[in-house]
Amino acid sequence: MRLVPALACAGAVTVPLSVLAACGDGDGGAGGTGAAGASGAGGAVPIRASDDRCEVGRRDLTAGTLRFRVTNAGRTVTEVYVYAPGDKIITEREFIRPGQSVELTVQLGAGNYQIACKPGMTGHGIRQDITVTGQADHATDPRLSRALADYRAYVVQQADASIAATRTFVDAFKRGDVDGAKRLYAPSRIGWERIEPVAESFGDLDPRVDAREADLEPGEKWTGWHRLEKALWKTGSTKGEEPYADQLLKDLNELRTRVAAAQLDPPITPASMANGAKELLDEVATGKVTGEEEAFSHTDLVDFKANVDGAKKVYELVRAVVLEKDPALVKKLDAGFAKVEGLLAEYRKGDGYVSYDTVGKAQRKELADGVNGLGEPLSMLAAAVVR
Missing domain, CATH: 2.60.40.420 (Cupredoxins -  blue copper proteins)
Known part of the structure; x- marks a missing residue:
């Protein structure tokens, strides 16, 4: 969306x-x-x-x-x-x-x-x-079977982490602690952003949890993180928005139940896991680098880093297989991840990142170039995995 x-x-x-x-x-x-x-x-x-x-x-x-x-x-x-x-x-x-x-x-x-x-x-x-x-x-190569099992465990782990962080965020929001909720908002989204390809596969849950105001169709009800984000940064009040905070936590618990199921429907395959890593880079390029994702809080770089983390996790799980089949691709991917992580590190501030509205046009282009440079070899990962 x-x-x-x-x-x-x-x-x-x-x-x-x-x-x-x-x-x-x-x-x-x-x-x-x-x-x-x-x-x-x-x-x-x-x-x-x-x-x-x-x-x-x-x-x-x-x-x-x-x-x-x-x-x-x-x-x-x-x-x-x-x-x-x-x-x-x-x-x-x-x-x-x-x-x-x-x-x-x-x-x-x-x-x-x-x-x-x-x-x-x-x-x-x-x-x-x-x-x-x-x-x-x-x-399936036994190493890929292990990678799939490890990735499923990672997805559940990140869902759990997002629920725990969101519960703390929701508690502050419902108390009317605007400053506290602002500090907790971006960390609550990290787990979700790391597993976004899996989360988005549940077409009914994704818009309930992560729709932006600009994504809405006429007459469509707006729920989820970004509604709460607007209340905190634009309105400056949580009054009347408490039910939406409760709904967010309920929806994330539903996500956790679904991803923890013995058989995901549709199932994750080695190719889909690898393609999901590329999708995470596309999430960065289409929402985070442009500044569209966090239109009110400008915490886009936190999401950016979480997307990159999720993509790198997939890559690390299949790297040994790809190294055997296409060492030149591994060299490109190693360099690409290092470059993007290095660029991100320039914007660290304390435990988080600078507000994205302070990042200039030239700097945004540099970030975009790094993401696109990594995205090109990452688009070849699935083919290498199943070769």
């Missing part, structure tokens, strides 16, 4: 949990056999997006590891969402610029999905049903 920002990141790939295809008219065709069975350059399923339609090489696909090549043939930036039944977000790909082509590697199980293409990155999208059949053969 984002506005189109002034700054779009290059080569963005956002796939939190499983699959990507496309929408609009196109031939059904026979089911493929993963990347090998797909038509298009190098075996990738071609997707041609424009301002009023999307064309996909095939609508019937075979379960397994798949590659897709998306080309934006339109005149405006576009994005693609994939939904499971109930509008549960499987994946999203933002900021495909006019003339840009991107390649995605995903692992997809059998099932029915709906694709939404969103020219201009707004609205309900142009939707189309696709079908995936067959049994996916995910012969």
Whole structure:
């Protein structure tokens, strides 16, 4: 749920949990056999997006590891969402610029999905049903199995941390302690920001918890952190907003229950975990670097660091596997993370960061360049992991 920002990141790939295809008219065709069975350059399923339609090489696909090549043939930036039944977000790909082509590697199980293409990155999208059949053969490296288990544990840990910090924040908010709540606001969001790709996969929870005022549709009820943020920094009073603080804590507890389930739906795969790391960098480029995320508190750099932390955690979990398969990519990623963390360190202030409204245009561009420089090799992580 984002506005189109002034700054779009290059080569963005956002796939939190499983699959990507496309929408609009196109031939059904026979089911493929993963990347090998797909038509298009190098075996990738071609997707041609424009301002009023999307064309996909095939609508019937075979379960397994798949590659897709998306080309934006339109005149405006576009994005693609994939939904499971109930509008549960499987994946999203933002900021495909006019003339840009991107390649995605995903692992997809059998099932029915709906694709939404969103020219201009707004609205309900142009939707189309696709079908995936067959049994996916995910012969997994034991190291990746351990990485998945460790990542699931990390997600639960971060959900717990966010709940604990938010409970303290909510207590101060409900007491009417505006200054205290302001100090506790940004720390309460760190756990959420570190696992945002998983959190966003619950399409009903994400807007309740993290919608910004500018994201709202006409008549849509506003709840969550940013409503409380506005009360603290814009209104300067918590009076009448206490029920929304209680609701935030309730929604985070619901998130904790869902992520702690034995089987996440859809399940996390090695590819989706790796693509989720890239999505976290896209979160930085599309909301934090632009200053749109924390419009009232200007605590964007705290969110920025949490997104980078979450992406780096994924990378650290799969680094040994990638080092064996693509040492040159590991070299780029090591350097990219070090650069971004070094840039962030320049803005440290005490236990947190400077107010983002004090960061000038040139400095914001430097941060954006660092994020985009890391995002390019990070977009290759999923392909390296499942190679």
